[in-house]
Amino acid sequence: MPRVSESHLNARREQILAAARICFLRNGLHSTSMQDLIKEAGLSVGAVYRYFKSKDEIINAISETVAGGLVILLHEIADDESLSLMDALTKVIELIDRQVAPDGAFPMAMQVWAEALIDPKIGEIVRNRYVEMRVPFRKLTERALARGELKPGADPDAVSATLFGIIPGYALQRQLVGFPDKDAYLAGLSALMTH
Amino acid sequence: MPRVSESHLNARREQILAAARICFLRNGLHSTSMQDLIKEAGLSVGAVYRYFKSKDEIINAISETVAGGLVILLHEIADDESLSLMDALTKVIELIDRQVAPDGAFPMAMQVWAEALIDPKIGEIVRNRYVEMRVPFRKLTERALARGELKPGADPDAVSATLFGIIPGYALQRQLVGFPDKDAYLAGLSALMTH
DNA sequence: CTGTCAAGAACGAGCGTTCGTTTTAAACTG
DNA sequence: CAGTTTAAAACGAACGCTCGTTCTTGACAG
Numbered sequence: 001m002p003r004v005s006e007s008h009l010n011a012r013r014e015q016i017l018a019a020a021r022i023c024f025l026r027n028g029l030h031s032t033s034m035q036d037l038i039k040e041a042g043l044s045v046g047a048v049y050r051y052f053k054s055k056d057e058i059i060n061a062i063s064e065t066v067a068g069g070l071v072i073l074l075h076e077i078a079d080d081e082s083l084s085l086m087d088a089l090t091k092v093i094e095l096i097d098r099q100v101a102p103d104g105a106f107p108m109a110m111q112v113w114a115e116a117l118i119d120p121k122i123g124e125i126v127r128n129r130y131v132e133m134r135v136p137f138r139k140l141t142e143r144a145l146a147r148g149e150l151k152p153g154a155d156p157d158a159v160s161a162t163l164f165g166i167i168p169g170y171a172l173q174r175q176l177v178g179f180p181d182k183d184a185y186l187a188g189l190s191a192l193m194t195h
Numbered sequence: 196m197p198r199v200s201e202s203h204l205n206a207r208r209e210q211i212l213a214a215a216r217i218c219f220l221r222n223g224l225h226s227t228s229m230q231d232l233i234k235e236a237g238l239s240v241g242a243v244y245r246y247f248k249s250k251d252e253i254i255n256a257i258s259e260t261v262a263g264g265l266v267i268l269l270h271e272i273a274d275d276e277s278l279s280l281m282d283a284l285t286k287v288i289e290l291i292d293r294q295v296a297p298d299g300a301f302p303m304a305m306q307v308w309a310e311a312l313i314d315p316k317i318g319e320i321v322r323n324r325y326v327e328m329r330v331p332f333r334k335l336t337e338r339a340l341a342r343g344e345l346k347p348g349a350d351p352d353a354v355s356a357t358l359f360g361i362i363p364g365y366a367l368q369r370q371l372v373g374f375p376d377k378d379a380y381l382a383g384l385s386a387l388m389t390h
Numbered sequence: 391c392t393g394t395c396a397a398g399a400a401c402g403a404g405c406g407t408t409c410g411t412t413t414t415a416a417a418c419t420g
Numbered sequence: 421c422a423g424t425t426t427a428a429a430a431c432g433a434a435c436g437c438t439c440g441t442t443c444t445t446g447a448c449a450g
Binding site for chain 1: 394395396397398399
Binding site: 025027031107110113114115117118127130149151155158159160162163164165166167168170172173175177178180188193 | 224312354355363372
């Protein structure tokens with residue numbers, strides 16, 4: 001199929017990335033062979049190598065996109081001024097809970113994090129994503145401070161970092177051991193914050 | 196060296212595991228070849244395969260031991276009744292901070308976690324370790340409740356799970372992006388808990 | 391025709407592991 | 421306490437296989 005439309009090219013690219021995600025979740029980044037991935041995509045070797053010039057490039061592309069949707073959703077929560085701090089955190093936990101599933105972002109994210117410690121390029125991608133993700137928590141913190149929902153004079157940077165920690169704090173436990181569920185975690189959080 | 200002492204055998208085993216840890220931290224679990232690991236240990240192929248019958252067995256052995264030291268140290272903190280809840284949490288964060296370094300347990304733990312999602316055997320090891328690690332947090336929670344340092348009537352399971360979340364909440368940020376440092380995180384934690 | 395895209399056979403490198411051989415220190419012997 | 425035996429421990433060449441990638445070939449829309 002020569003001189004094909006641009007949307008076709010993008011679709012092919014996405015088809016390869018979708019297959020890669022499936023394989024990476026099933027077998028991990030490095031135990032997935034190009035042949036696995038190619039078979040999953042239903043394409044030929046040559047086709048895949050037309051769109052990505054190496055396996056590393058595929059891993060990079062996936063690392064770039066793994067947290068993209070999450071950032072947007074976090075902003076939506078942070079921008080809803082009708083929510084109290086605790087209500088917003090509840091929505092955050094509910095959001096994270098949805099990511100802790102084979103079709104959520106979290107299992108893939110864990111693969112990427114492990115890789116980030118090994119491959120500096122992935123490390124930088126992860127750092128950049130983190131910076132983006134902290135913004136909504138900063139917003140949340142500032143509003144809570146202004147409303148007197150937090151101890152007056154508290155350092156917004158420190159508090160938002162600690163609030164951000166709720167994400168890995170909950171998700172890692174939930175993903176790796178199944179416990180606690182979101183209601184228990186929220187109950188614990190509420191107990192800590194309201195004494 | 197035939198009919199060699201048991202301590203010699205253990206030393207050899209540990210020598211191999213130490214080399215494996217170095218390699219796994221440098222290149223990851225699956226990008227480390229047996230030959231890398233064997234070279235790092237300064238042994239021959241045959242020697243290594245006398246002590247471990249496969250690469251998987253080495254990865255399993257390392258997964259088993261990655262959190263061992265940490266559990267003991269957490270218990271020491273939890274057993275010190277002279278500490279207030281916040282003081283104990285401060286010591287926990289200081290402990291975790293020491294694990295976020297090439298010679299600490301955390302970078303290896305992250306590799307193991309990623310593997311836990313792929314390999315059910317590793318998954319079970321991680322789950323078992325988690326159960327052990329939650330015990331000191333449960334102790335901490337119960338004492339804090341008895342002392343009135345927490346909201347009366349709060350569910351101890353829920354609170355201890357949330358407190359446990361401090362570990363990944365802090366460590367993951369610190370490991371992957373460098374920020375926040377322990378003082379900032381503790382300041383944020385304190386601000387959340389003392390309003 | 392022409393230029394783009396897809397196909398898949400082929401390639402060298404490196405993988406995890408096996409196994410026949412050599413080395414070595416403890417155990418046995420007188 | 422020396423000489424000999426013995427079997428555990430260590431060695432490393434070799435194996436079959438799979439890896440990521442390249443490249444030649446053919447198909448087809450413009």
